Amino acid sequence: MKAACLCRALEDGVVQCLACAHFCRVAPNERGKCGVRENQDGTLVTRVYDRVVAATVDPIEKKPLFHLHPGTTSFSIATMGCNLTCQFCQNADIAQWPVHNDGDIPGQAMSPEQIVAQALAQGCQSISFTYTEPTVFIELALDTARLAREKGLLTVFVSNGFMGPNLIDEVAPVLDGANVDLKAFSEDFYRRFCGARLDPVKKNLVRMKEKGVMVEVTTLVIPGLNDDLSDLAAMADFISGQMGPDTPWHLSRFHPAHTLTDRGITPRATLDAAWQIGKDAGLFHVYTGNISNGREDTFCHECDRLVVARRGYTTDNYMTEPGRCPGCGTKIYGIY
Numbered sequence: 001m002k003a004a005c006l007c008r009a010l011e012d013g014v015v016q017c018l019a020c021a022h023f024c025r026v027a028p029n030e031r032g033k034c035g036v037r038e039n040q041d042g043t044l045v046t047r048v049y050d051r052v053v054a055a056t057v058d059p060i061e062k063k064p065l066f067h068l069h070p071g072t073t074s075f076s077i078a079t080m081g082c083n084l085t086c087q088f089c090q091n092a093d094i095a096q097w098p099v100h101n102d103g104d105i106p107g108q109a110m111s112p113e114q115i116v117a118q119a120l121a122q123g124c125q126s127i128s129f130t131y132t133e134p135t136v137f138i139e140l141a142l143d144t145a146r147l148a149r150e151k152g153l154l155t156v157f158v159s160n161g162f163m164g165p166n167l168i169d170e171v172a173p174v175l176d177g178a179n180v181d182l183k184a185f186s187e188d189f190y191r192r193f194c195g196a197r198l199d200p201v202k203k204n205l206v207r208m209k210e211k212g213v214m215v216e217v218t219t220l221v222i223p224g225l226n227d228d229l230s231d232l233a234a235m236a237d238f239i240s241g242q243m244g245p246d247t248p249w250h251l252s253r254f255h256p257a258h259t260l261t262d263r264g265i266t267p268r269a270t271l272d273a274a275w276q277i278g279k280d281a282g283l284f285h286v287y288t289g290n291i292s293n294g295r296e297d298t299f300c301h302e303c304d305r306l307v308v309a310r311r312g313y314t315t316d317n318y319m320t321e322p323g324r325c326p327g328c329g330t331k332i333y334g335i336y
Helices: 112-121 134-150 165-174 187-194 198-210 229-243 268-280
Strands: 007-009 015-017 037-040 043-046 051-059 073-079 126-129 154-159 177-181 214-221 249-253 286-289 306-311 314-317
Touching: 015 043, 043 134, 051 112, 073 112, 073 134, 112 126, 112 134, 126 134, 134 154, 134 165, 165 198, 177 198, 187 198, 198 214, 198 229, 214 229, 214 268, 229 268, 249 268, 268 286
Parallel strands: 073 126, 126 154, 154 177, 177 214, 214 249, 249 286
Antiparallel strands: 007 015, 037 043, 051 073, 306 314
């Protein structure tokens, strides 16, 4: 166990966690909604600091991140736990395990030093905190990110964005990139299907970009739930207007998962319509993924020159100068 950061003591031994936007008030011997942050005699502790449940080398495009050193690999780690309860979670066996189980949390003991050493040994250019929600294991993520920066590695969050503003302030100086889920543009959807709220996610997306983090957004398009074209248009306008038109938007095909099995996969026509909505909103980079022959190439938004071609996780980078269009020299959003 390790003392948690981002918390404050209240009366009667109650501790308020400030890591995520639930701001749980945790009574002694109780846990927050995530199941991994626990009040032990008036001290909030993390139950997962060194309990790594996944440690894998992934293509950076798998996150998905298309604008952070395309074609490289990222050492990807996770612990058990999440602060959301998404009915369509593809990693529910590890993300939601702690809220349904007591006792010791599974995982391999790995220190920040060991994580960074493995990333370097595997030839990775970055470390990704992914698969579950890095907000709930922020202590491990922060310590690892600080050490990674010293060793020349980039760091990445793959997040649901439902974090407290103090967490963003704390992590932004050592966080290079993030892919954040914008799951829908409806408060009702977030309450019913995720156990969360939309407004904090919107504010955090803007805050992360303002803090200098390279942000890409992903929306899993679910038939009949968040695929209303007017809602997608409002989402695209928000990304373009509030985050900036350079913000990449990934539109991902839904496949039945976890408890949401009452509908089929997303029709290609829906993804194509959503892609056009994004372009009509002025977004420079819109992608469709989790589908064969998706729209995954990166083009210059000024001259439409092909900049990065993708076939699965294979990339061809045509930039002759990092971050610049090889045709007109326009700066392409990202880290190259």
